[in-house]
Amino acid sequence: MRTGQILVVGCGNLLFGDDGFGPGVIECLKAKYQLPDGVEVIDAGTSAGDLLLDALLGERGPKQVILIDAIDLGLKPGTVKEIDLEEIPLNKRDDFSVHQFPSLDILKKLRDSKSVDVRFLGCQVESIPEEICQGLSDSVAHAVLITAEAVVSMVS
Numbered sequence: 001m002r003t004g005q006i007l008v009v010g011c012g013n014l015l016f017g018d019d020g021f022g023p024g025v026i027e028c029l030k031a032k033y034q035l036p037d038g039v040e041v042i043d044a045g046t047s048a049g050d051l052l053l054d055a056l057l058g059e060r061g062p063k064q065v066i067l068i069d070a071i072d073l074g075l076k077p078g079t080v081k082e083i084d085l086e087e088i089p090l091n092k093r094d095d096f097s098v099h100q101f102p103s104l105d106i107l108k109k110l111r112d113s114k115s116v117d118v119r120f121l122g123c124q125v126e127s128i129p130e131e132i133c134q135g136l137s138d139s140v141a142h143a144v145l146i147t148a149e150a151v152v153s154m155v156s
Contacts, residue, residue: 005038006155007062011069013045015132018077018125018140021070021147028148039155064117065110066151070140071122078139079124080147085111088120119154121147 008029010022026043035041040062075081085107111118126137136144 005062006040006064006066008039008041008066008151008155009044009068010042011044011067015134017127017129017133017135018123018137019070019128020134020136021123021125021140021144022068024136024141024144025068025147025151028144029151033148033152035152036155061110061114062116064119064155065107066119066121066154067107068121068147068151069123070125070128072125072128073122075124076139077124077126077137078143080143080150081122081124083120083122085118085120121150123147 008026010024010026012019012022014020014023023043023045026041029035029041071081071083073081085104088104107118107120110116123140123143126139
């Protein structure tokens with residue numbers, strides 16, 4: 001586990017269109033912003049589960065975890081929304097296994113038993129292709145900077 005008090009984790013697969021939203025936000029944060037000490041930003045790709053298990057099981061973990069991922073809530077593509085863990089839609093809960101989350105329960109345990117402030121920022125996808133196709137849609141690419149700015153506000 002990293003030593004940061006705040007852990008910002010971008011989840012997703014760059015090879016599948018808008019699913020690369022989370023890593024895109026992390027890349028933007030690293031390239032354009034000077035974040036405060038104690039803030040770690042990590043492109044977890046499809047391996048966020050390892051980081052979260054470390055946070056849950058480790059003696060020293062973060063005080064806040066901000067997860068960034070693509071979602072499908074039927075909103076206008078590119079819409080960024082903070083979602084409470086209990087409001088994560090069933091189709092996204094199942095999708096966590098794609099990102100190697102053991103389950104949504106690990107996030108709730110971090111929040112409840114470790115008193116970690118767990119936040120989830122999702123961006124409405126335009127589409128996620130069935131086959132490899134790199135690159136974000138225009139609407140989701142535009143949301144990358146908006147989300148990066150929201151993260152900066154949360155950690156400042």
